[in-house]
Amino acid sequence: xIGWYNPQVTRVEHAGFGVVLGEDKKKFKTRSGDTxxxxxxxxxxxxxxxxxxxxxxxxxxxxxxxxxxxQRSVAFGCIKYxxxxxxxxxxxxxxxxxxxxxxxxxxxxxxxxxxxxxxxLLAAVLxxxxxxxxxxxxx
Numbered sequence: 191x192i193g194w195y196n197p198q199v200t201r202v203e204h205a206g207f208g209v210v211l212g213e214d215k216k217k218f219k220t221r222s223g224d225t226x227x228x229x230x231x232x233x234x235x236x237x238x239x240x241x242x243x244x245x246x247x248x249x250x251x252x253x254x255x256x257x258x259x260x261q262r263s264v265a266f267g268c269i270k271y272x273x274x275x276x277x278x279x280x281x282x283x284x285x286x287x288x289x290x291x292x293x294x295x296x297x298x299x300x301x302x303x304x305x306x307x308x309x310x311l312l313a314a315v316l317x318x319x320x321x322x323x324x325x326x327x328x329x
Contacts, residue, residue, distance in 0.1 A: 210225075235290070248260060264301060265290075269289065271297030
């Protein structure tokens with residue numbers, strides 16, 4: 191052995207996984223090259239997240255640096271969430287469209303909801319601050 195496994199100290203078990211299916215509900219097959227390579231997945235995620243951000247006109251209110259940061263956060267968050275939101279032993283259908291959808295159980299929806307809640311809380315705090323500052327004697 192290579193020295194990292196001692197059966198008297200460490201228990202090792204096989205972790206089963208479900209099958210990743212294409213949108214046509216057929217198995218991805220690594221031997222025939224029918225799978226999506228990680229770099230292709232990440233690049234497509236970045237492209238689609240930028241398209242979504244521009245569709246929502248975020249490019250008009252964010253600096254180029256902020257837009258790139260948002261693009262990476264959305265893309266990588268969506269990919270991670272899509273992968274981790276499934277029970278690993280169940281089969282699941284791989285879909286770029288579902289992964290980046292801003293409705294339903296997706297990272298894009300959760301990020302959107304988080305942003306809206308944060309905005310509402312900030313607006314409430316600012317209103318309360320203005321009210322307190324308008325009282326005689328300041329606060």
